[in-house]
Amino acid sequence: MKSMVQFLTSACLLMASGIAVQAVPQPNIIVIMADDLGYKDLGVYGCQDIPTPHLDKLANDGVRFTSGYVTWPMCGPSRAGFLTGKHQSKFGYYENVSAPFDPKQGLPKIETIASLLQKQGYVTGGVGKWHMGTTDDQHPNAMGFDDWFGFLGGGLMYFPLDHPSYKGRFTPIKRPLNMKYLQHTMPVIHNREPVEWNQYLTRELTDAGIRFLEKSSHEPFFLFMSYNAPHLDLEAPEETIAKFPPETMTKIPGVRPADRSIYAAMVWEMDQGIGQLLMKLDELSLTENTVVWFLSDNGGMRKTSDNRPLRGTKGAPHEGGIRVPMFVRWPGKTPAGKALDDPITSLDITATSVAMAGGDPKSAGLHGKDIRSYLTQQSEEPPHATLYWHTARSMDSQGVIREGDFKLIIGKHGLELYNLRDDLGETTNLAKNHPEKVQAMKARWMEWDKDKAPPLWKGDRNIQFADYDWLQGSPHYKATPK
CATH class of the missing domain: 3.30.1120.10 (Arylsulfatase, C-terminal domain)
Known part of the structure; x- marks a missing residue:
C-alpha cells in the first residue's frame, strides 16, 4: 500500500507536467548470505563432493561473478559493509562483535539497506544471523527491518539446547562467561520476543523465510536471508551426514574428511532450504518480479572449506578470504548462464538494490555502484577501476x-x-x-x-564477560542450559 501511494503521487505530478507515465513495478529483492562458504564449495564453482542443485540452477539462470568480493575477510565487518552499503572503516567498524552485550560494540546509528528500501515503500524482513549488536538501538527492528526472525549474535548452536547430542556439553555457570557460550546459547527471537524452536536451525530459518514470503506477497518486499550455515560448529542431522561418507569427500590439504563430511551436510541442508524458498516464489507467482542475490560473507574456514585455486581462508587478505561465490538472478533482465569476470563487491549489491527499488544510491551516500547496466550487459564496461579494503587492526x-x-x-x-x-x-x-x-x-x-574513522571499540576475543558492569543483571549471566 505504501508503494502504491508513492507511485500514484509521483504519477499524478508527472501527468500534470504533461509527461507520459508508464508503470514499472518495483521488483521484490532477496539477498541470501551464507556464512563462511568456500569459493569452490558450490557445484557451479567446480565443487565435486557437495551437490548444490538449487544454488547451481539459480546461478545458471542469472549471472555469476568470478571476481565477487566482500569488504572484509570476517563476518561482522563484512556484514556491516553490505548492510550499510559503506566501507565499514569509514564509520569505525573494524572488528567482530566479541562481547554481544556490550553497548559499545556493533552498528552505530546509520542507514541500512533495509531502512533505505523502507523509504521506497518496501516491507522489509530479515531471517537468521544479525551480529551487529544487541542493544535496543542496534536491534534489527530499529535498523529498518519491519520483521525479524533469528538471533542477534555471531553464531548459534544448530539444535535446541535440549537436543540429545548436547547432553553433558554445557554445565551450570560457575565461572566468568565466555564469548562462545553466550553467543551460541542466545535465544532465537521473532522481532523482540524469544520463541521456541525444535528443529535443525537451517530448516527453522528456511521456514521463517517462507512465512515472510507468504505474508508479504502483495506488496514490494525485501528479504535478507542470513543463514548461519556453514559456520562452525560442525553440526547437521545424522541422516544428512550419512549422505556424505568421509571416504567420498574431496581431498583438501588441511581438511579432515570427517569434518568435510559434516560440512557437506550443512551446505546441502542450506541448498535444500534455498530450493524451498525459490519454489515458494514460484507458487506465489513472484519469481518473474523478484531479484535474488547470493553471496558468502567471507571466504571459507581453513578446517572445512575448499577455496582453491585461491590462496588463504577466512581472516586472510588474500583472495581466499575476500573473494566469494556471488551471483544474481534478475528475470527478464540478466542473461542466463553468463559468467562475468570483472570485479564487483558486496557494496554494489546494496547500491544496485536501492536503485532497482527507485532510490538514489549517490544521494544516500553509498560507496558501491549501481551496476544494473553491467548486469544486463547493456554495458560491458568494468564497474570498477580500483577497489580498496581496510582490514582489521589486529591482522597482519x-x-x-x-x-x-x-x-x-x-x-x-x-x-x-x-x-x-x-x-x-x-x-x-x-x-x-x-x-x-x-x-x-x-x-x-x-x-x-586517510578519512577512516577511529575504532568504535577494540576487539578482544579472549574477553571475560564478568569483568563488565553492564553484564550484571543480564538474564544470560545466570542462565543454566537444560
Missing part, C-alpha cells in the same frame, strides 16, 4: 588495493604485489620487481584511507 595487513590485474597487500611486515591474471593463487610476490607500481598503488590506498 593494514589494507589492500586492486587495480586491474594487480593487487597490493600493505602488511605490517612488508608489501605483497600479485598479478591476479597470471597468478590467481598469489604464489609469486612481485613487489621487488615493480617498486614504482608498488609505491604508486600504496599512495593511492593511503589517500583513500
Whole structure:
C-alpha cells in the first residue's frame, strides 16, 4: 500500500507536467548470505563432493561473478559493509562483535539497506544471523527491518539446547562467561520476543523465510536471508551426514574428511532450504518480479572449506578470504548462464538494490555502484577501476588495493604485489620487481584511507564477560542450559 501511494503521487505530478507515465513495478529483492562458504564449495564453482542443485540452477539462470568480493575477510565487518552499503572503516567498524552485550560494540546509528528500501515503500524482513549488536538501538527492528526472525549474535548452536547430542556439553555457570557460550546459547527471537524452536536451525530459518514470503506477497518486499550455515560448529542431522561418507569427500590439504563430511551436510541442508524458498516464489507467482542475490560473507574456514585455486581462508587478505561465490538472478533482465569476470563487491549489491527499488544510491551516500547496466550487459564496461579494503587492526595487513590485474597487500611486515591474471593463487610476490607500481598503488590506498574513522571499540576475543558492569543483571549471566 505504501508503494502504491508513492507511485500514484509521483504519477499524478508527472501527468500534470504533461509527461507520459508508464508503470514499472518495483521488483521484490532477496539477498541470501551464507556464512563462511568456500569459493569452490558450490557445484557451479567446480565443487565435486557437495551437490548444490538449487544454488547451481539459480546461478545458471542469472549471472555469476568470478571476481565477487566482500569488504572484509570476517563476518561482522563484512556484514556491516553490505548492510550499510559503506566501507565499514569509514564509520569505525573494524572488528567482530566479541562481547554481544556490550553497548559499545556493533552498528552505530546509520542507514541500512533495509531502512533505505523502507523509504521506497518496501516491507522489509530479515531471517537468521544479525551480529551487529544487541542493544535496543542496534536491534534489527530499529535498523529498518519491519520483521525479524533469528538471533542477534555471531553464531548459534544448530539444535535446541535440549537436543540429545548436547547432553553433558554445557554445565551450570560457575565461572566468568565466555564469548562462545553466550553467543551460541542466545535465544532465537521473532522481532523482540524469544520463541521456541525444535528443529535443525537451517530448516527453522528456511521456514521463517517462507512465512515472510507468504505474508508479504502483495506488496514490494525485501528479504535478507542470513543463514548461519556453514559456520562452525560442525553440526547437521545424522541422516544428512550419512549422505556424505568421509571416504567420498574431496581431498583438501588441511581438511579432515570427517569434518568435510559434516560440512557437506550443512551446505546441502542450506541448498535444500534455498530450493524451498525459490519454489515458494514460484507458487506465489513472484519469481518473474523478484531479484535474488547470493553471496558468502567471507571466504571459507581453513578446517572445512575448499577455496582453491585461491590462496588463504577466512581472516586472510588474500583472495581466499575476500573473494566469494556471488551471483544474481534478475528475470527478464540478466542473461542466463553468463559468467562475468570483472570485479564487483558486496557494496554494489546494496547500491544496485536501492536503485532497482527507485532510490538514489549517490544521494544516500553509498560507496558501491549501481551496476544494473553491467548486469544486463547493456554495458560491458568494468564497474570498477580500483577497489580498496581496510582490514582489521589486529591482522597482519593494514589494507589492500586492486587495480586491474594487480593487487597490493600493505602488511605490517612488508608489501605483497600479485598479478591476479597470471597468478590467481598469489604464489609469486612481485613487489621487488615493480617498486614504482608498488609505491604508486600504496599512495593511492593511503589517500583513500586517510578519512577512516577511529575504532568504535577494540576487539578482544579472549574477553571475560564478568569483568563488565553492564553484564550484571543480564538474564544470560545466570542462565543454566537444560
